[in-house]
Amino acid sequence: MSQDPYELLGVKRDATQKDIQSAFRKLAKKLHPDLNPGDKKAEERFKEISAANEILSDEEKRGRFDRGEIDITGAERAQRNYYRDYASKSGPSDPYHNSAGFADFGDADDLFANFFSRRTGGGQARSHGRDSHFSMEVGFLDAVNGTRTEIKLPEGPALDVQIPPGTRDGQTLRLRGKGEPGIGGGPAGDALIDIRVRPHRFFTRDGDDIRLELPISLGEAVLGGKVRVPTPSGPVNLTLPPHSNTGKVLRLKGKGVAKRGGEHGDVYISLKIVLPDAPDERLTAFVQEWATANPYDPRKNMEA
Secondary structure, eight states: OOSOHHHHHTOOTTOOHHHHHHHHHHHHHHHOGGGSTTOHHHHHHHHHHHHHHHHHTSHHHHHHHHTTSBOTTSOBOOOOSOOOOOGGGSOSOOTTOOTTSSOOOOOTTOHHHHHEEOOOTTOOOEEOOOOEEEEEEEOHHHHHHOEEEEEOOSSSOOEEEEEOTTOOTTOEEEETTOSSOOBTTOOOOOEEEEEEEOOOSSOEEETTEEEEEEEEOHHHHHHOEEEEEOOTTOOEEEEEOSSOOTTOEEEETTOSOBOTTSOBOOEEEEEEEOOOSSOOHHHHHHHHHHHHHSOOOTTGGGOO
């Protein structure tokens, strides 16, 4: 590591605070660990320029360094009988200087501002830890109703994950402070979990509603009556009106997916008449007699 903070930041010894801050900002954007994951060399360079900026961004420390009283780490040097006073060559105090150590860059779109928290008491530059990314597959009903589960990490402890009710396929959950640790005592990053919802064998999701196709017998279709219907929260009884055709849609209000505010979507049930697998001679004879006495064409409205 070079012991000259001016050399590390690439500025002249008479550089203004604005020049120093600009040089540090430019280098930090290139060398910050968040932009160079796994690059140890970039991480070391970032630490070096942070130490250099720590000295030069503070007028008092800069003056002491120029007079040979402290080194780049801020440690006291043995006093010498001579020194070169570069401080006298510095320009007037700069209005952009911030005594907290960093310039106040201000703009919300400043990428640099997203990476750093301010320093206090002349401490080392702190950096927010990188976010960790994971993916998790959950069952359809667990996503609809919510559940608690764990992600087992290759290294380190398992993460306890709360799947909130109504979680959607492709949704990303954020666990604050469960990512990689920060640099220099900065806050840890977050764990970002991409959710993949497994399909269900008869439920499908439509926004906050649930749809399913319900098989009914010929007798139930003609006569109506009570039938047992599955829902995400458990089975319920549904009243079928007499003469219910295949394709008729019935609604169970409030039995769908949980919404914000405590409300729920609905369950929409499409009826499908299903005949017995084995042929029934009595049913065949009855239908033949009935069809002869009651001819009708259910496709008459489909003629071009």
